[in-house]
Amino acid sequence: MHINRVCLPENYTSLFFMNLYQRFPETFIVAEENGKIAGYIMCRIETGISNFKLLGIAKKGHVISIAVLPEHHREGIGSALMQEAMKAMVNYKAKECYLEVRTSNLSAVNLYRKIGFEVARTAKGYYADGEAAKVMAKKLPFAK
Numbered sequence: 001m002h003i004n005r006v007c008l009p010e011n012y013t014s015l016f017f018m019n020l021y022q023r024f025p026e027t028f029i030v031a032e033e034n035g036k037i038a039g040y041i042m043c044r045i046e047t048g049i050s051n052f053k054l055l056g057i058a059k060k061g062h063v064i065s066i067a068v069l070p071e072h073h074r075e076g077i078g079s080a081l082m083q084e085a086m087k088a089m090v091n092y093k094a095k096e097c098y099l100e101v102r103t104s105n106l107s108a109v110n111l112y113r114k115i116g117f118e119v120a121r122t123a124k125g126y127y128a129d130g131e132a133a134k135v136m137a138k139k140l141p142f143a144k
Helices: 002-007 014-023 077-091 106-115
Strands: 029-033 036-049 057-068 096-102 118-123 133-139
Touching: 002 036, 002 057, 014 036, 029 077, 036 077, 057 077, 077 096, 077 106, 096 106, 106 133
Parallel strands: 057 096
Antiparallel strands: 029 036, 036 057, 096 133, 118 133
């Protein structure tokens, strides 16, 4: 929760964190560096209309929040968290992964593109301050 508050303007209650951890423990991952927490990712699994037209209704992994402390940026932690979470999503039978990212967060958008995400659409006014979000999605290649 400390990392969430330090790194992101969108903060969640401890109850929200615990609920996601209890429901989807395999996709709630913490990264450590020298025994200290450096970042986290928390996700949930949903069923709904696919971000890829041909899939119809699909089970999807939704990245709710990912953050890495500023002093650990550019160490590959964010990419590693994403990769591990996507592998874990397959255990829940997810066929794709998606997330929302601020349109102004170009470093995150570039990271997701490098991992293979595509912009599915833009959600205008998505964030509390009125900023739009890019909804980015990726088919899970290792889906069973």
